[in-house]
Amino acid sequence: xxxxxYERNVVLSTNSDFKVIGTRPVRHDGVDKVTxxxxxxxxxxxxxxxxxxxxxxxxxxxxxxxxxxxxxxxxNGVRAVVTSADFPRVENKTVELGEDETKLLDxxxxxxxxxxxxxVGHAVAAVxxxxxxxxxxxxxxxxVKYEVLKSVMTTDEAMAEGxxxxxxxxxxxxxxxxxxxxxxxxxxxQHVKGNIEQGFKDADIIVxxxxxxxxxxxxxxxxxxxxxxxxxxxxxxxxCSTQGSFVVRDSLSDLLDIPVSKIRVTPTEIGGxxxxxxxxxxxxxxxxxxxxxxxxxxxxxxxxxxxEGSGPTPGSKIKIKVGAKLDGKITAAHAWMAMExxxxxxxxxxxxxQCVFATxxxxxxxxxxxDVVVNKPKTAAYRAPGSPNAAFGxxxxxxxxxxxxxxxxxxxxxxxxxxxxxxxPDGPVFQRIGAKEVLEAMRDHPHYQSSKAxxxxxxxxIGFWFNIGFDSACNIALNKDGTVNLIEGSTDIGGSRTSIAxxxxxxxxxxxxxxxxxxxxxxxxxxxxxxxxxxTTFATGWAAYEAAQDVKAQCIERAANIWDVKSSSLQMEDxxxxxxxxxxxxxxxxxxxxxxxSTGGGITGRAAINPRGVGGSFCGNxxxxxxxxxxxxxxxxxxxxxxxxxxxxxPSYVExxxxxxxxxxxxxxxxxxxxxxxxxxxxxxxxxxYRMPTALDLPMIDTxxxxxxxxxxxxxxxxxxxxxxxxxxxxxxxxxxxxxGNRMTELPMTPGSVLAAxxx
Amino acid sequence: xxxxxxPSQMRTLSEGKNRVEVEGTNVKQIIENLDxxxxxxxxRLLEDFKIKPSISIAVDGEITPMGLIEKVSENSEVHFLxxxxxx
Numbered sequence: 129x130x131x132x133x134y135e136r137n138v139v140l141s142t143n144s145d146f147k148v149i150g151t152r153p154v155r156h157d158g159v160d161k162v163t164x165x166x167x168x169x170x171x172x173x174x175x176x177x178x179x180x181x182x183x184x185x186x187x188x189x190x191x192x193x194x195x196x197x198x199x200x201x202x203x204n205g206v207r208a209v210v211t212s213a214d215f216p217r218v219e220n221k222t223v224e225l226g227e228d229e230t231k232l233l234d235x236x237x238x239x240x241x242x243x244x245x246x247x248v249g250h251a252v253a254a255v256x257x258x259x260x261x262x263x264x265x266x267x268x269x270x271x272v273k274y275e276v277l278k279s280v281m282t283t284d285e286a287m288a289e290g291x292x293x294x295x296x297x298x299x300x301x302x303x304x305x306x307x308x309x310x311x312x313x314x315x316x317x318q319h320v321k322g323n324i325e326q327g328f329k330d331a332d333i334i335v336x337x338x339x340x341x342x343x344x345x346x347x348x349x350x351x352x353x354x355x356x357x358x359x360x361x362x363x364x365x366x367x368c369s370t371q372g373s374f375v376v377r378d379s380l381s382d383l384l385d386i387p388v389s390k391i392r393v394t395p396t397e398i399g400g401x402x403x404x405x406x407x408x409x410x411x412x413x414x415x416x417x418x419x420x421x422x423x424x425x426x427x428x429x430x431x432x433x434x435x436e437g438s439g440p441t442p443g444s445k446i447k448i449k450v451g452a453k454l455d456g457k458i459t460a461a462h463a464w465m466a467m468e469x470x471x472x473x474x475x476x477x478x479x480x481x482q483c484v485f486a487t488x489x490x491x492x493x494x495x496x497x498x499d500v501v502v503n504k505p506k507t508a509a510y511r512a513p514g515s516p517n518a519a520f521g522x523x524x525x526x527x528x529x530x531x532x533x534x535x536x537x538x539x540x541x542x543x544x545x546x547x548x549x550x551x552x553p554d555g556p557v558f559q560r561i562g563a564k565e566v567l568e569a570m571r572d573h574p575h576y577q578s579s580k581a582x583x584x585x586x587x588x589x590i591g592f593w594f595n596i597g598f599d600s601a602c603n604i605a606l607n608k609d610g611t612v613n614l615i616e617g618s619t620d621i622g623g624s625r626t627s628i629a630x631x632x633x634x635x636x637x638x639x640x641x642x643x644x645x646x647x648x649x650x651x652x653x654x655x656x657x658x659x660x661x662x663x664t665t666f667a668t669g670w671a672a673y674e675a676a677q678d679v680k681a682q683c684i685e686r687a688a689n690i691w692d693v694k695s696s697s698l699q700m701e702d703x704x705x706x707x708x709x710x711x712x713x714x715x716x717x718x719x720x721x722x723x724x725x726s727t728g729g730g731i732t733g734r735a736a737i738n739p740r741g742v743g744g745s746f747c748g749n750x751x752x753x754x755x756x757x758x759x760x761x762x763x764x765x766x767x768x769x770x771x772x773x774x775x776x777x778x779p780s781y782v783e784x785x786x787x788x789x790x791x792x793x794x795x796x797x798x799x800x801x802x803x804x805x806x807x808x809x810x811x812x813x814x815x816x817x818y819r820m821p822t823a824l825d826l827p828m829i830d831t832x833x834x835x836x837x838x839x840x841x842x843x844x845x846x847x848x849x850x851x852x853x854x855x856x857x858x859x860x861x862x863x864x865x866x867x868x869g870n871r872m873t874e875l876p877m878t879p880g881s882v883l884a885a886x887x888x
Numbered sequence: 889x890x891x892x893x894x895p896s897q898m899r900t901l902s903e904g905k906n907r908v909e910v911e912g913t914n915v916k917q918i919i920e921n922l923d924x925x926x927x928x929x930x931x932r933l934l935e936d937f938k939i940k941p942s943i944s945i946a947v948d949g950e951i952t953p954m955g956l957i958e959k960v961s962e963n964s965e966v967h968f969l970x971x972x973x974x975x
Contacts, residue, residue, distance in 0.1 A: 222941040229941040229971060303897040303970060304932035304940055315942065317970040320896040320906070478970040497970070555893050555967035556949035598953065740950050 134574040139779050139833045140565075147702065148633045149843055152780045153640040155626045157397075169353035169369040169396040170428045177355070178207055178256040180417050180427035181263035182410070183270050184437055185245035185252055188279035188503040188808025189294070192243055192252070192272060199269040200255055205262035208420035209270070210413065211253045212240040216385040223382045224375075232382055234472040238506050239383070239412050245274070246294055246471035247505050248809045249436025251409075256417035256425045279503035279808045283445050283466040286312035286500045294471065294501045314473030315499035319481055321553040327460025327492030331451025335528045338447045339521035341857075341875040342801035343468065345440040346510045347792070347820045350399025351429040352438055356414035360422065362386070366393045368411050371401045371619055372658030377650045379408050384415060394649040395619045402621075402792070403509025406658050407439055435813040439508025440802065442468040442475045448521040456535050456543045460492040461485055461553075465518060467499060470506040475499045479594075480514030483854070484522050485553050486592040487563050487746060488544045493553035503808050509660060511789055512593040512850035516796060516857055520875060523589035523858030527865070537588055537862070538571045562772030562836030562846075563746040566590060569832050570748045575768040583754050584765060585867025590748040591854020595847040596661030597742045601654030602671035604632055604643075604679050606731040610703070610718030611642040612679065617656030618668040620647055622788075622849060623781040624659065630777050631669040631843060635676035637703035638717065654736045662847020665777055666742065666838075671735045673842050678733030683720055686727055687713075690720075741840015747771040747851035749790065749859040755867060760879035760886070762798055762864060768830040774838035774846030786852045787829040793856025795821045801876050890918060890964040898968065901928040910966075915945055916956035918966055933968060944969045 144150055160166040197209040220233040236242070241250050253270050257263035280286045280294070291312055300307040301315045328334060354368035364386065370376050373393040381388045398405060410427040417425040429437065447464040463484045467475035477497040485493050530540035545567060550558045570576055570588060580586055602616045614632055618624055629643035636643075656668065680700050687705045688695035691713050699708055705720060707713035724730055752766040769786040776782040799819040803811040812818045837844030861872040870885035889909040894902045902908055908925065912918035923930040933943060937956075944951045945958065946967040952958040960966060 301942055303895055303968070304943055305897070315970070318896045481970070554969060555965075556946050557965070559949065596951075738953055742950065 136828065136830045137783050138831070139776060140569060140835060142835045142837060143775065143844065146634055147637065148630050148640050149775065149777050150779065152778060153626065153630070155623055156629060156645055157620065157625060166397040168350060168399060169355065169367060172355045172367050172396070172426055174424045176423040178258065178417070178421060178423055178425045179260040179263050180254055180256045180414055180425045181260060181267055182251045182413060182427065182433070183253040183267045184433065185241065185248060185250040187245055187274055187276050188248050189277040189292070190245050190274035191277060192241060192245060193275055194273045195253060196271040197253060199271070200266040203262065203266045203269060205258040206255055206266045207258070208256045208417050209253060209266070210416040210420065212236065212242050214416045215240070215383060218382065218385055223379065230472065230474055235379065236383055238472055239409060247503050249433065249505060250471065251413065251437060254413045254417060256421055280312065281502055281504065281804055281808055282443065283468055283500045283502065286502050287466065294503065298473065298501070312501045313498050314469060314501055317478065317481070317497050319495040319554040321490065321551070322492035324460050324462060324492050324494040328451045330453070330459040332454045333529060333532050334449065334451040335525050335532070336449040337521065337525065337871065337873055338445065339873045341444045341517045341520060343440050343443045343504060344510070344796050344800045345435055345818065346402040346404035348400025348402060348404060351431060351434040352405070352409050353426070353428040354411040354414045355424055355426040356411065356418040357424040358415055358418040362390055364391045364415055366391070366411050366415065367396055368393065369398045369405060370395055371398070371405045371621060371660055373617060373619060373650050374655055375406060375658055376408055376411055380412055380415060383412050392649055392651045395647060398619055398621050400621065402511050403513060403660055404439055406660055407508050409438055431815060432813040435818065436505065436810055439470070439506055441510035441513060442470065442507045444468065444517040446517060446521045448525045450525045450529055452529050452533060454533055456533055456540050458488060458490055458544045461490055462494045463518065463522065464496045465498070467514065467517065468502045468504060468507065469499050470504045471501060472506045473499055473501060475507055476509065476513030480518040482552070482554050482594055483515035483592045484518035487541070487546055487590055489546045489550040490553060495553055511792065511853040515591060515593055515854045516793060519589065519591045519854045520857040520861065523855065524861050524871065527862045528871070538567055541590060542567050559743065560836065560839050561744060561746065562834055563590070565834050565836050566746045566748045566770050566772050569770045569834050570750055573750060573768055573770065573832060575750045575766060575830065580752065584752045585863040586750065586752050587859045587862030587866055588748065588750050589855040589858035589862060590746060591851055592744060592746050593662060593851040593854065594744040595666065595742050596663045597667050597739045598657035598661070598663055599736070599738045600656050600668040600671040601736040602668060602675040602734070603653065604672070604675040604733045606679055606721050606724065608721050608724060610638065610716065610721045611644065612636065614643050614645045614672060615648045615653050616645065616668050616672065617648065617653040618664045619659045621659050622785060623778065624664040624668065627665040627777040627781055628669045628672045632672040632676040635673055635680060636717065637701055662745065662849040666841060666845045666847050667737065667739050669777065669845060670739050670841060671737050674735030674737060675733040678735060679731055682731045682733065683717065686731065687715060687720060690723065690727060741838065743774050743838030743840055743846040745772050745846045745848055745851040747855055749855040751859045751863045753860060753863040753867065755864070755882060760882035762860065762877060762882060764794060764826055764860070766827055768832070769852060770832040770834060771848060771852055772834045772836050772846060773848045774841065775835055775844035776833045777843065777845060779833060782833055782848050783831045785848045786831045789850065789852030790829045790856055791821050791826060793853045794826065794860065796875060797857040797860040797877055799876055889962065890960045890966055892918060892922060892966045895968055898929070898932055901932065902926045912960055914956065914960055915947065915958045915966065918960055942971050944971045
């Protein structure tokens with residue numbers, strides 16, 4: 129183990145007046161996870177279980193002329209074959225997908241192609257058979273005739289004059305107005321603040337560059353999976369790995385045209401999601417196959433299918449122009465961002481626009497966003513979607529300006545930093561935020577204060593994610609031994625069941641270990657939105673807080689009845705109910721719980737909320753890199769992550785999120801991309817060739833948790849799951865510049881691109 | 889009266905104004921009154937008597953899930969934003 133002369137994991141706490149919050153209990157699901165006892169979707173077994181496999185398009189863009197399934201259906205062991213024709217006819221309404229919305233026919237077309245395939249890997253048909261091998265053999269017997277069309281793979285190709293059009297009925301939407309122009313640009317929007325022309329006239333120095341990023345996958349270890357049982361009574365039960373069981377339920381209801389009350393979704397344990405497990409892929413296909421066969425059908429994607437047939441985050445082209453006075457005050461900034469939506473409209477460019485300038489207090493700003501369809505898989509969310517792409521450009525531009533002005537890059541940012549009352553270019557005014565505190569913690573960190581060794585380049589950057597609220601429900605039942613059972617609907621992708629349980633424990637004055645949290649199916653708990661947008665510890669934690677307050681109020685009422693006093697004379701603190709006027713009247717929660725049945729029955733608290741008060745989170749990095757002169761390989765030698773958590777409920781989980789987001793961002797910076805052939809085929813669709821960083825590639829990520837309490841949450845929580853992936857790419861690019869003098873404007877920064885820049 | 893911020897792409901409707909004071913105690917009334925002052929806003933913002941899926945409404949800095957029934961106070965700020973997604 130390496131020793132250091134500083135603390136590697138620091139919590140800069142503003143409020144430590146808690147008993148449970150801020151501690152580091154062992155996670156409730158820890159033993160099951162490390163002993164292999166936890167049940168994941170692929171583990172599902174049932175009597176008569178059939179195995180489904182999906183036939184996928186070999187073409188990036190083609191019209192489907194015909195599909196002949198007769199030979200496959202005749203194969204011994206095959207029980208059913210389905211295509212998009214097996215979906216019921218539905219109205220092309222807009223449907224909600226957790227945090228996102230889409231047209232129903234686009235959703236259906238992505239699950240099983242309608243008349244066209246729009247990317248290599250696009251699902252065309254599916255088979256259910258007695259075992260996976262027979263199902264695979266049957267796929268080879270399905271005869272699909274295609275009319276192959278030219279494809280478009282980049283925003284440049286898609287927006288070019290006379291470009292091949294993916295959707296003949298898609299016209300550009302301009303914030304509520306249909307332009308009527310058939311185009312691959314699904315949406316164009318603009319945010320304007322102040323006078324951008326005057327702002328640039330007032331600038332002493334202007335920097336302007338174009339930045340390009342590639343398609344990147346979330347890289348969750350567990351592939352998509354789903355098992356469906358469509359019973360004879362018309363009820364559908366789904367077991368799957370998802371970030372939102374209610375999203376799966378509601379999407380299936382829309383696609384299959386059956387009431388939500390007839391669908392039950394049981395979320396299994398999830399082996400990573402990062403946004404990519406919000407959309408549905410195999411669940412409706414398994415449902416159609418189960419409806420035809422009357423037996424349960426399980427579909428598990430391969431790794432290749434996960435890369436080619438699920439939703440990565442987009443490649444993008446971004447132009448950033450920023451002007452500043454010689455004293456370091458930014459006078460104007462313009463961002464133009466075109467993002468690949470993939471096969472159907474819906475890139476995260478809108479979110480990118482909310483983040484690109486959010487860290488700074490700008491008088492004059494202009495943001496143009498374009499959502500562009502291309503012949504790649506439909507993009508899905510990935511940690512702070514869109515924001516890392518935007519920050520890659522903006523945060524390099526700021527370092528460039530700081531250098532030209534002659535200011536330290538952190539001081540330059542501090543001179544322009546946003547704070548409470550700052551109006552973002554997209555409109556909203558910030559409540560209390562921690563951007564300044566994060567920058568100050570970076571500046572004061574031993575890493576930034578240390579001198580650099582020879583051959584080391586140092587970079588910094590900061591990023592933002594706004595976080596969301598949305599619906600959450602929680603029920604808490606008091607047990608007779610004073611422990612509680614907590615049920616909630618937020619699938620746990622990062623340790624949230626413990627952070628939620630800790631908030632209930634804090635209210636009830638009991639240990640975190642005395643709360644037993646369970647994540648249950650959609651029949652068993654109230655509507656709960658997706659685990660995404662860094663909302664779960666904030667919103668479902670708040671629901672647990674409210675449900676625990678309900679339990680607490682009932683306990684006080686029950687004690688008042690027992691002692692024949694007014695409930696207003698009692699209090700409950702640290703798990704003890706006591707009178708505020710009579711010191712003799714005192715009992716523990718456990719003592720009360722033992723009397724539940726004889727004093728009125730069980731005590732159950734509940735809450736269903738859709739909270740306001742969401743607090744955005746800022747995250748900054750400091751990175752030291754070295755470069756192998758012969759190969760151009762960049763090595764990260766030291767990396768520090770600083771993030772505002774509002775209040776870290778479980779600091780180890782917050783540190784885990786910060787380290788995980790940092791590592792994913794470093795992978796995005798250095799290695800990860802979809803290598804696409806000219807024909808639109810992904811050439812590296814395995815984890816051997818799609819190179820994600822491992823523990824052996826990186827140093828330990830040092831963390832600093834800054835706590836600027838969110839006034840909108842009972843405990844001050846801000847979500848921490850996403851902002852940490854935003855700054856790594858510009859941080860490393862700035863470090864490379866510091867070492868080489870070369871501005872890296874393309875991701876990933878491969879050894880080849882480093883050598884090419886050196887040789888320019 | 890609430891202060892309604894007009895996005896650049898809708899300013900052709902508001903005679904170029906980027907901010908307009910509008911009476912109303914909820915988003916529905918704000919849009920109705922805005923449409924009376926500057927016809928065309930309802931068509932840009934509403935579809936089937938609901939906020940268009942491509943648009944989000946922010947009141948006092950927070951995107952509201954309540955849509956047209958979201959309460960608006962005398963000093964509120966109302967923004968029309970493109971709908972966004974998260975991770």
